[in-house]
Amino acid sequence: MEKEKNNFSKDNFGDMPPEEFRKYGHQLIDWIADYFKNIESYPVLSKINPGEIKSSLPQTPPINGEPMNEILKDIDRKILPGITHWNHPNFMAYFNSTSSGPGILAELLSTAFNANGMLWKTSPSASELEEVVLNWFRQMLGLSENFWGIIYDTASVSSMHAIAAAREQISEYQIRQKGLAGRKEIKRLKIYTSEQAHSSIEKGAITLGIGIEGIQKIPVDKEFRMIPSLLAKAISEDKKNGWMPFCVAATVGTTSTTSVDPVNEIAYICKKENLWLHVDAAHAGVAAMIPEMRYILNGIENADSMVVNPHKWMFTPVDLSILFTRKPKILKQAFSLVPEYLKTSEDNAVTNYMDYGIQLGRRFRSLKLWFIIRYFGTEGLANRIKEHLRLGKNFAEWIDHNNNFERMAPVPFSTICFRAHPKNINDEIQLNELNEQLMNEVNSTGKIFLTHTKLNGKFVLRLVISGLRTEEKHVLLAQEILQNKLLEILS
Amino acid sequence: MEKEKNNFSKDNFGDMPPEEFRKYGHQLIDWIADYFKNIESYPVLSKINPGEIKSSLPQTPPINGEPMNEILKDIDRKILPGITHWNHPNFMAYFNSTSSGPGILAELLSTAFNANGMLWKTSPSASELEEVVLNWFRQMLGLSENFWGIIYDTASVSSMHAIAAAREQISEYQIRQKGLAGRKEIKRLKIYTSEQAHSSIEKGAITLGIGIEGIQKIPVDKEFRMIPSLLAKAISEDKKNGWMPFCVAATVGTTSTTSVDPVNEIAYICKKENLWLHVDAAHAGVAAMIPEMRYILNGIENADSMVVNPHKWMFTPVDLSILFTRKPKILKQAFSLVPEYLKTSEDNAVTNYMDYGIQLGRRFRSLKLWFIIRYFGTEGLANRIKEHLRLGKNFAEWIDHNNNFERMAPVPFSTICFRAHPKNINDEIQLNELNEQLMNEVNSTGKIFLTHTKLNGKFVLRLVISGLRTEEKHVLLAQEILQNKLLEILS
Numbered sequence: 001m002e003k004e005k006n007n008f009s010k011d012n013f014g015d016m017p018p019e020e021f022r023k024y025g026h027q028l029i030d031w032i033a034d035y036f037k038n039i040e041s042y043p044v045l046s047k048i049n050p051g052e053i054k055s056s057l058p059q060t061p062p063i064n065g066e067p068m069n070e071i072l073k074d075i076d077r078k079i080l081p082g083i084t085h086w087n088h089p090n091f092m093a094y095f096n097s098t099s100s101g102p103g104i105l106a107e108l109l110s111t112a113f114n115a116n117g118m119l120w121k122t123s124p125s126a127s128e129l130e131e132v133v134l135n136w137f138r139q140m141l142g143l144s145e146n147f148w149g150i151i152y153d154t155a156s157v158s159s160m161h162a163i164a165a166a167r168e169q170i171s172e173y174q175i176r177q178k179g180l181a182g183r184k185e186i187k188r189l190k191i192y193t194s195e196q197a198h199s200s201i202e203k204g205a206i207t208l209g210i211g212i213e214g215i216q217k218i219p220v221d222k223e224f225r226m227i228p229s230l231l232a233k234a235i236s237e238d239k240k241n242g243w244m245p246f247c248v249a250a251t252v253g254t255t256s257t258t259s260v261d262p263v264n265e266i267a268y269i270c271k272k273e274n275l276w277l278h279v280d281a282a283h284a285g286v287a288a289m290i291p292e293m294r295y296i297l298n299g300i301e302n303a304d305s306m307v308v309n310p311h312k313w314m315f316t317p318v319d320l321s322i323l324f325t326r327k328p329k330i331l332k333q334a335f336s337l338v339p340e341y342l343k344t345s346e347d348n349a350v351t352n353y354m355d356y357g358i359q360l361g362r363r364f365r366s367l368k369l370w371f372i373i374r375y376f377g378t379e380g381l382a383n384r385i386k387e388h389l390r391l392g393k394n395f396a397e398w399i400d401h402n403n404n405f406e407r408m409a410p411v412p413f414s415t416i417c418f419r420a421h422p423k424n425i426n427d428e429i430q431l432n433e434l435n436e437q438l439m440n441e442v443n444s445t446g447k448i449f450l451t452h453t454k455l456n457g458k459f460v461l462r463l464v465i466s467g468l469r470t471e472e473k474h475v476l477l478a479q480e481i482l483q484n485k486l487l488e489i490l491s
Numbered sequence: 492m493e494k495e496k497n498n499f500s501k502d503n504f505g506d507m508p509p510e511e512f513r514k515y516g517h518q519l520i521d522w523i524a525d526y527f528k529n530i531e532s533y534p535v536l537s538k539i540n541p542g543e544i545k546s547s548l549p550q551t552p553p554i555n556g557e558p559m560n561e562i563l564k565d566i567d568r569k570i571l572p573g574i575t576h577w578n579h580p581n582f583m584a585y586f587n588s589t590s591s592g593p594g595i596l597a598e599l600l601s602t603a604f605n606a607n608g609m610l611w612k613t614s615p616s617a618s619e620l621e622e623v624v625l626n627w628f629r630q631m632l633g634l635s636e637n638f639w640g641i642i643y644d645t646a647s648v649s650s651m652h653a654i655a656a657a658r659e660q661i662s663e664y665q666i667r668q669k670g671l672a673g674r675k676e677i678k679r680l681k682i683y684t685s686e687q688a689h690s691s692i693e694k695g696a697i698t699l700g701i702g703i704e705g706i707q708k709i710p711v712d713k714e715f716r717m718i719p720s721l722l723a724k725a726i727s728e729d730k731k732n733g734w735m736p737f738c739v740a741a742t743v744g745t746t747s748t749t750s751v752d753p754v755n756e757i758a759y760i761c762k763k764e765n766l767w768l769h770v771d772a773a774h775a776g777v778a779a780m781i782p783e784m785r786y787i788l789n790g791i792e793n794a795d796s797m798v799v800n801p802h803k804w805m806f807t808p809v810d811l812s813i814l815f816t817r818k819p820k821i822l823k824q825a826f827s828l829v830p831e832y833l834k835t836s837e838d839n840a841v842t843n844y845m846d847y848g849i850q851l852g853r854r855f856r857s858l859k860l861w862f863i864i865r866y867f868g869t870e871g872l873a874n875r876i877k878e879h880l881r882l883g884k885n886f887a888e889w890i891d892h893n894n895n896f897e898r899m900a901p902v903p904f905s906t907i908c909f910r911a912h913p914k915n916i917n918d919e920i921q922l923n924e925l926n927e928q929l930m931n932e933v934n935s936t937g938k939i940f941l942t943h944t945k946l947n948g949k950f951v952l953r954l955v956i957s958g959l960r961t962e963e964k965h966v967l968l969a970q971e972i973l974q975n976k977l978l979e980i981l982s
Contacts, residue, residue: 179702209700211670
């Protein structure tokens with residue numbers, strides 16, 4: 001204790017001494033190992049009220065340093081009650097992102113190196129390992145060598161970059177040079193996506209200056225897939241009305257129902273119309289690792305870009321999103337800007353990833369992917385995803401055979417959209433209220449966390465099976481809680 | 492070994508078992524403690540050649556999982572030779588970012604939780620701790636309560652968001668709705684920044700659809716500071732010529748020379764012209780923690796936003812950039828987009844940070860800041876930065892008193908711009924070549940890493956003192972190497 005205090009004295013300017021780091025590092029590793037051992041003892045969804053954490057903490061920073069011991073104690077006292085446990089096997093909300101042992105160890109190492117991979121030179125290992133593991137991952141998904149990859153932080157940022165490249169592709173508009181409003185004679189740009197697309201497509205287009213009016217949402221069929229003929233019609237009408245179509249964003253695994261847009265047919269239209277086709281496969285894309293699921297990417301070789309997030313269904317701690325594109329040169333044209341202080345003598349021989357994006361600083365993220373692919377192996381990863389698909393089918397069957405519930409969408413992966421629908425209730429408003437109440441009561445047990453969406457105005461529950469620690473028993477527990485809570489409400 | 496292998500079998504679908512995590516976690520913590528203990532034994536700048544790492548790794552992913560033991564061994568064998576050591580006390584290139592013990596431990600914990608702070612509900616601790624520590628940090632910099640903060644990944648992204656808010660502020664243009672080309676009668680937008688501003692301002696504006704022609708670079712004075720009268724003149728001329736000025740980005744601590752733009756005078760112009768003033772203080776802003784340095788933010792209360800990066804000069808592992816703004820409502824107007832599946836019952840009572848940015852997924856970054864501020868204390872942090880300033884002044888004095896070198900810019904912080912200029916050489920081309928050679932030879936010793944810039948066409952060396960482990964002896968070593976290498980070259 002004496003010795004540690006010394007570190008806070010004026011005379012000692014450095015970091016935490018290595019021996020102190022060793023001590024508390026071991027302590028924290030043990031804490032984390034125990035946390036994972038006991039993960040099921042925590043409520044999945046935090047039970048805290050708004051403002052509780054905030055009011056438990058000092059409103060001014062400490063002038064003098066505090067012992068690490070005290071800081072670590074506050075994890076249990078202050079932080080843990082406000083954690084919603086994404087690692088919990090019964091976290092079945094949104095699209096889950098679970099961390100894994102090898103992923104955590106890799107991130108620990110990456111944080112220690114603190115290498116910034118903006119330039120090849122600023123850590124050759126970061127740039128070259130990114131090339132190698134993205135090449136591995138490309139093969140795992142069955143993509144051809146025509147696709148080149150880059151790691152960004154999130155799917156939102158990946159998709160924004162794809163749309164920016166699409167914008168750059170209209171070379172006669174010279175948007176990088178002149179901006180979107182730079183030439184009076186140009187037409188307004190339009191991007192197409194389905195009604196079921198993720199909000200990130202819209203946010204990306206807004207950010208890029210396209211505007212909400214430049215985003216056309218194409219209706220979906222009964223299975224929530226974009227209707228290609230309506231896409232073709234919208235493009236042709238827009239062209240007649242003076243718009244300039246430039247991009248289509250299709251989705252493989254939409255957020256509400258994981259529906260799969262017909263990429264092949266959409267790609268045909270894009271080719272004909274000379275539009276950039278971006279495919280948002282952020283959640284479901286990893287399923288293409290399984291041969292019998294590879295069909296979800298049918299047509300991908302005619303797409304220009306695709307986003308897939310190992311930090312969703314591949315046990316990689318956030319954040320790690322990958323953009324694959326067949327046109328890295330256009331992406332680079334859109335974003336490269338090299339000031340004098342970042343020029344290096346190797347510039348022509350190497351990949352400087354900063355040239356391909358808005359972010360200059362880049363964490364050494366490829367380490368995570370490298371550890372995870374090597375530790376689990378491609379077969380181990382595929383088997384885990386396969387098991388999720390099996391569990392998803394089981395749950396869907398349970399819904400289908402249960403008189404009190406009904407399924408609300410097909411289940412191409414392991415996300416099930418359903419709702420309670422007892423035989424005696426047929427008023428849609430009443431059903432919406434019932435299902436919202438059911439969701440809240442199920443979540444308040446702390447034993448499971450699921451979320452909702454709306455489909456054709458109907459309040460629909462979503463149950464997602466994609467957690468690394470989720471087993472059959474957890475799915476059965478979900479069924480039991482749903483059934484019991486519904487009966488409680490109805491009685 | 493037997494037991495571990497079991498984890499890769501088909502029957503075991505879960506994560507690395509907690510006991511295995513514990514074992515390799517301890518091993519890796521020890522590795523990292525030793526790494527920091529021996530940090531000075533590594534060459535600062537990696538000596539590897541382009542392609543060496545890549546060719547040392549398999550070109551296909553492993554089908555079967557590999558033991559963690561083997562993976563960790565490859566850190567020494569494959570990765571380490573390609574690391575440029577940002578943690579090395581003689582890393583004096585770019586703006587350094589050094590990690591620290593408490594920062595690494597916090598990131599380890601954050602990675603284990605893997606909490607996504609997109610919504611308050613998805614981990615209340617992540618959202619509320621962000622509010623608390625940014626409030627602390629605001630006080631540390633002497634900013635008023637009018638400033639509200641948010642954590643992004645990088646300064647590039649922070650500044651892009653600030654410029655997007657500036658664009659949104661021109662409410663009559665309805666850019667979110669109509670896009671930048673949406674109304675024929677509108678004028679083209681123009682943003683102003685100095686010739687010495689960081690490339691991220693330009694990249695942000697390009698991304699947002701402003702275009703290179705919409706970026707006006709204002710000349711600087713002899714001390715590389717934006718000249719306010721020329722800014723006023725440019726704005727007035729542009730208005731006459733049909734442009735719509737909307738934003739000014741001033742810099743506190745430019746990348747080449749750490750010059751400080753006169754924010755106060757610039758703010759006066761912005762107020763008069765109703766322009767959004769963004770201040771890029773990514774590197775140097777933290778120096779405002781020291782009372783005698785607070786002057787660098789004079790006028791900040793009239794600015795609309797400011798970016799400052801704890802991951803640069805505050806010992807926080809990448810990535811953690813903070814945007815402070817007096818107008819969070821406008822930022823939210825620009826970016827908020829809440830699909831049904833992300834609506835929660837608490838939406839009106841809490842801060843959902845996803846509403847304020849392009850990124851939906853958000854790592855639990857505030858933990859890092861919390862650990863670091865608590866462990867070092869505000870005084871400990873300020874003392875460390877003060878010591879860097881002292882060392883910087885010493886180095887500048889050494890240059891000033893050395894006949895073979897000359898200083899090329901003022902030194903408001905601890906970044907020194909200088910060049911070799913022996914009395915007998917006066918040809919500028921020859922001097923440029925000499926200095927480039929000197930830099931390369933100094934860096935190739937592996938004992939120090941510094942980079943260059945160009946000022947008025949002159950090749951200038953930059954030496955940055957901002958590493959947590961950098962002491963007086965490391966600066967003296969830099970002097971010795973520079974002096975000796977120069978004499979070697981000259982003889």
